[in-house]
Amino acid sequence: xxxxxxxxxxxxxxxxxxxxxxxxxxxxxxxxxxxxxxxxxxxxxxxxxxxxxxxxxxxxxxxxxxxxxxxxxxxxxxxxxxxxxxxxxxxxxxxxxxxxxxxxxxxxxxxxxxxxxxxxxxxxxxxxxxxxxxxxxxxxxxxxxxxxxxx
Numbered sequence: 001x002x003x004x005x006x007x008x009x010x011x012x013x014x015x016x017x018x019x020x021x022x023x024x025x026x027x028x029x030x031x032x033x034x035x036x037x038x039x040x041x042x043x044x045x046x047x048x049x050x051x052x053x054x055x056x057x058x059x060x061x062x063x064x065x066x067x068x069x070x071x072x073x074x075x076x077x078x079x080x081x082x083x084x085x086x087x088x089x090x091x092x093x094x095x096x097x098x099x100x101x102x103x104x105x106x107x108x109x110x111x112x113x114x115x116x117x118x119x120x121x122x123x124x125x126x127x128x129x130x131x132x133x134x135x136x137x138x139x140x141x142x143x144x145x146x147x148x149x150x151x
Contacts (some may be wrong), residue, residue, distance in 0.1 A: 002032040002135050003022070003151070004020055004022075004029065004150040004151060005019065005020055005035060006018065006019060006020060006032075006150065006151050007032060007033070007121060007131050007148060007149070007150050008070055008147075008148070008150075009041075009126075009147070009148050010145070010146040010147045010148075011099040011129050011130070011133070011143055011144065011145060011146060012144050012146055013129040013130075013132035013133055013143050014116060014126055014128065014129030014132065015125070015126045015129060016123060016125070016126035016127070017123070017124050017126055018070065018088055018121040018122065018123050018124065019121060019122050019124045019140050020032070020037055020120065020121045020150070021081070021119060021120055021121050021122065023040065023093070023119065024077065024079045024081055024118075024119050025077035025079070025090075025118045025119060025120040025125055026077070027074050027075065027077060028074055028077055028099065028118050028120040029120050029121070031100075031101070032103070032120060032121075032150070033070075033150035034071075034150065035058075035060075035101055035148075036148040036149055037149075037150060037151045040069060040101065040148075041057075041058060041060065041101075041145045041147075041148035042056055042125050042145065042146065042147050042148060043144060043145070043146070044057055044059065044060055044063065044144065044145050045057060045063045045136045045138070045139075045142035045143065045144045045145075046061060046133050046134075046139070046142055046145075047063055047065045047137075047139075047142060048065055048136075049060070049133045049134060049135045049136060049139055049142075050107075050137065051135050052107055052108050052142055053107055053108065054104040054105060054106050054107055054112060055104060055105050055107065055133050055143075056091055056101045056102060056104040056111060056131055057102065057103070057104075057145060058091070058101050058102040058118045058145075059101065059102050060093055060101050063125065063138075064135065064138060064139070065091075065102070067101075068100035068101045068102065069100055069101040070101065070147035071101075072086055072100075073097060073098045073099060073100050074090070074097065074099045074100065074118075075097045076092075076096040076144045077095050077097075077118045077120075078115050078116065078117070078118060079118075079119055080126070081113065081114070081119040082111050082114055082115070083106050083109075083110040083111055083112075083119065084106060084107070084108070084110070084111065084114040085106055085107060085108050085109070085116055085127070085136055086106065086124075086125075086127055087105070087110075087111065087119055087121075087122050087141070087143070088103055088104070088105050088106075088119070088120055088121035088122060088123065089098065089103065089104055089106070089108045089118060089119045089120065090102070090103050090115075090118040090120060091102075091103060091104055092117065092118075092119060093110060096116075096138075099118055103120070105130050105131075107122060107130070108138065109148070114136065120129045127141055
């Protein structure tokens with residue numbers, strides 16, 4: 001697989017650029033890039049958007065947060081990288097090695113998650129598009145990833 005450095009998300013609220021962090025989570029970056037190249041994230045909603053906390057999406061199933069890809073779950077790649085505004089991290093169940101395809105983008109300081117979730121990127125442009133996502137768990141009319149492309 002090529003060395004990807006950036007994930008470009010087109011949301012229905014605007015464009016988002018994410019700098020990938022293979023130095024922190026090489027397996028997770030590879031998975032995100034692989035799923036994006038397969039079109040897995042295209043049309044997938046942000047099913048959980050909590051103001052001041054985070055926007056979560058990427059389940060690829062029925063859009064309610066219970067799904068994942070058909071690929072195996074990933075081993076945790078926890079780091080000391082702080083969960084602050086713009087940080088992208090993997091969602092998981094209570095089992096540390098259960099991350100698969102779902103991820104979240106932090107709206108603000110969520111450092112209570114540090115060392116417990118795998119950070120794989122940071123938004124470098126377009127955080128306003130993330131801020132504009134409809135809120136709720138789930139939102140009444142969820143914002144969607146129109147396309148996701150790794151480069």
